[in-house]
Amino acid sequence: MEKINYLLPEESAEMTLNQVKSLRQIEGRLRKLFGLKNYQEVMPPSFEYTQLYTALESNGKTFNQEKMFQFINHEGQSITLRYDFTLPLVRLYSQIKDSTSARYSYFGKIFRKEKRHKGRSTENYQIGIELFGESADKSELEILSLALQVIEQLGLNKTVFEIGSAKFFQRLCHLADGSTELLTELLLKKDLSGLNAFIEKNSFSKELRELLKEIFITNELSRLENLVTNTKDDVLISSFDQLKEFSEKLSMIKPIIIDLGMVPKMDYYTDLMFKAYSSAANQPILSGGRYDQLLSNFQEEAVAIGFCCHMDTILKALERQELEEDND
The missing domain is CATH 3.30.930.10 (Bira Bifunctional Protein; Domain 2)
Incomplete structure (x- = not known):
C-alpha cells in the first residue's frame, strides 16, 4: 500500500494550537472594540470574478493578476480566491449604501501568490476595518486612533x-x-x-x-x-x-x-x-491608508480609509516575544 503524503503544500499556512488560541482571544477583544465603535462585521465571499480586480485601475495601474489564484467555473468565467478585503467592501458600499457613511469590520483569509523562498505565505489571516463616507479629517483621525487602540489589544510590548x-x-x-x-x-x-x-x-x-x-x-x-x-x-x-x-x-x-x-x-x-x-517581527503587524480613488470605479465619490492587522505576523511575534521573556 502506497504511503500517504502528510506534508502540506508550500502554499499552505497552518497555525499551531497555541496560535489558534491566541488568534481567537485577539478576535474577541477586537470584535468588542469594533462593535463599540459601530463597525458592522461582514463576511465577503471567498471567490470573486477575476474581473473585479483586473478591470479596476488605481493611479494608472491594475492589480497584479499573476498573484491571483484563478480558476475557471462552470460558466467558463475566470474566478479568483479573495485577493483582499478592500475591493469587495468597496463594492458592498456602492451597492447597498443607505446613508452617507458606513463602517465595516472583517475577519478572514486572503490568498496571494508569493515568490518562493521569500518567507511569505500565500494564505494570510487578516482582521481589519474600512470606513466610507465621512469627512476626510474625521475619517483619518478616527481610523488612526482606532489603529493605535488595536495595537494595544494585540499583546505586543515593543x-x-x-x-x-x-x-x-x-x-x-x-x-x-x-x-x-x-x-x-x-x-x-x-x-x-x-x-x-x-x-x-x-x-x-x-x-x-x-x-x-x-x-x-x-x-x-x-x-x-x-x-x-x-x-x-x-x-x-x-x-x-x-x-x-x-x-x-x-x-x-x-x-x-x-x-x-x-x-x-x-x-x-x-x-x-x-x-x-x-521588535519581535520582520514585517509590519498592521498597515492601512486612504484609497478614495477606488470608489470612482463604482461611480462613487467619498472618502475611503481602512487598515488590516497581519495576524500571521502578529501570532509569530507573540511566540517570539514569549520565548525571549522566558530566556530573560
Whole structure:
C-alpha cells in the first residue's frame, strides 16, 4: 500500500494550537472594540470574478493578476480566491449604501501568490476595518486612533507606529524624472548607500538632494520640516504639514514617527498611509491608508480609509516575544 503524503503544500499556512488560541482571544477583544465603535462585521465571499480586480485601475495601474489564484467555473468565467478585503467592501458600499457613511469590520483569509523562498505565505489571516463616507479629517483621525487602540489589544510590548503619504511618495517619483522604479526599490529596501549613489547620478536641486539624503536617517520633526520646506514644492510641503498635524494630535496616545520614504503597500493608496511594527517581527503587524480613488470605479465619490492587522505576523511575534521573556 502506497504511503500517504502528510506534508502540506508550500502554499499552505497552518497555525499551531497555541496560535489558534491566541488568534481567537485577539478576535474577541477586537470584535468588542469594533462593535463599540459601530463597525458592522461582514463576511465577503471567498471567490470573486477575476474581473473585479483586473478591470479596476488605481493611479494608472491594475492589480497584479499573476498573484491571483484563478480558476475557471462552470460558466467558463475566470474566478479568483479573495485577493483582499478592500475591493469587495468597496463594492458592498456602492451597492447597498443607505446613508452617507458606513463602517465595516472583517475577519478572514486572503490568498496571494508569493515568490518562493521569500518567507511569505500565500494564505494570510487578516482582521481589519474600512470606513466610507465621512469627512476626510474625521475619517483619518478616527481610523488612526482606532489603529493605535488595536495595537494595544494585540499583546505586543515593543511597537512602533509610522505614518507616511502616498502623495508625498508620488511627488518624489515625479521629481525623480523617469527613475520611479529604481527610487521605489531603494525606498522599499531603505538602501541608504544605493540612494546616495542614485542622488549622485542625477542632477536634482540642492534642496531635493538634501531631503533624499536624510529621508532614512532623520526622525526629528523640526529637521524634517526644514528639509521639506526648503524644497519649496507645494505638494511635498502640504503633504508633510498633514502628517505633522496627525503626529501632534495623536502623540498623547502614542509617539508617531513620520516616514517620508514610505512606499504604498497597495497601488490604490492615494493619501495618508500608516504601518505598525513590532521588535519581535520582520514585517509590519498592521498597515492601512486612504484609497478614495477606488470608489470612482463604482461611480462613487467619498472618502475611503481602512487598515488590516497581519495576524500571521502578529501570532509569530507573540511566540517570539514569549520565548525571549522566558530566556530573560
